[in-house]
Each structure stands twice: as C-alpha cells, then as structure tokens.
Amino acid sequence: MLGLTVETLASESKLPVSTIEALETGDGSADMRALATVRSVLENHGVLFLAGGSDGVGGPGIRFKQWSENDGIRPENLNATNDD
Template structure:
C-alpha cells in the first residue's frame, strides 16, 4: 500500500498540481488532499486511482525495505532516448509548436 507522503512526493516530482492529479485520476481535489494528509485510509480505490495516474506520469513507487533497507519512496522512471524530445540543432519552423 502506498502512503499519502508518497503521493505528495510523486506529485511534486512530476510537477502536477492537486487539480491536475485530480483530473488525471478521476478524483476530486479534496480527495487528493485527503489522501496526501493521510485521511483517505478508508478509500483504497482512491489510492489506487492516484497511484495509476502518477505511474502514467512516470513515477515508480518503492515499497519499504526495497532500496538499502529504507522506507517507502518514489522515483522517476528512467528516460529512454525516445523521450529526449527534439535536439536543439534539429529545431526549425516545421517542428515549432
């Protein structure tokens, strides 16, 4: 089970606002705040919805004891070369958004 602190940390790492995570997960902003504050313990479906939305944004949740016997945590998925975007020397009017 993930924690509210992991949700808050993952949201910060991805740069998502509470409103953006709420929209991505199908939850209300108040539900996200409750999860982050630890008040959503009776809502396992809410934790799961937030977890899936954050994983889709590139977050990996780490269970307690998995990394150097530390506590639960989060990290960003490793980027692949296809995630690098357009290199500066390849920028031109055709790929200008």
C-alpha cells in the first residue's frame, strides 16, 4: 500500500528486519512493543487503522488518512474489473 520495503520499515522503526518479517508472517515471535512501534511508523506515513465495528458494517482494516482525487480509485470502489 505504501511501497515501503522491509528494510525501510526496519530502519524507520529501529527494529531488526527479522522482527518486521515475524510481524508480516504472524508467527507469534514479535512482541506487542514491536507491533506498536511499526503501527506508529505506518501512522506517520498516513495509514489509519480501523477497528471492527459492532454494528455489522465492515470490519477491521486500514486506509489512508487523506485521500486525494488524484490518488486513483478509492478502496471502497475497487472490484474485480478495476483492481490492478
């Protein structure tokens, strides 16, 4: 979504590449502090984390905090014919 490499995310979060990879694979070896650190870096890049709603609409996920009309198709408008 952001085009960040594992190495860039590791550098910006000051975490080892192996910790970033563990978070990506969900193997359970990463601690909550590392997860919070990576989340903070992603939020600084404009990512907004969404909690799952109790009203049955949508679920947990992410989106950009700001969306410009020049940024292409909004995520909610993606479908099988325009998702490249």
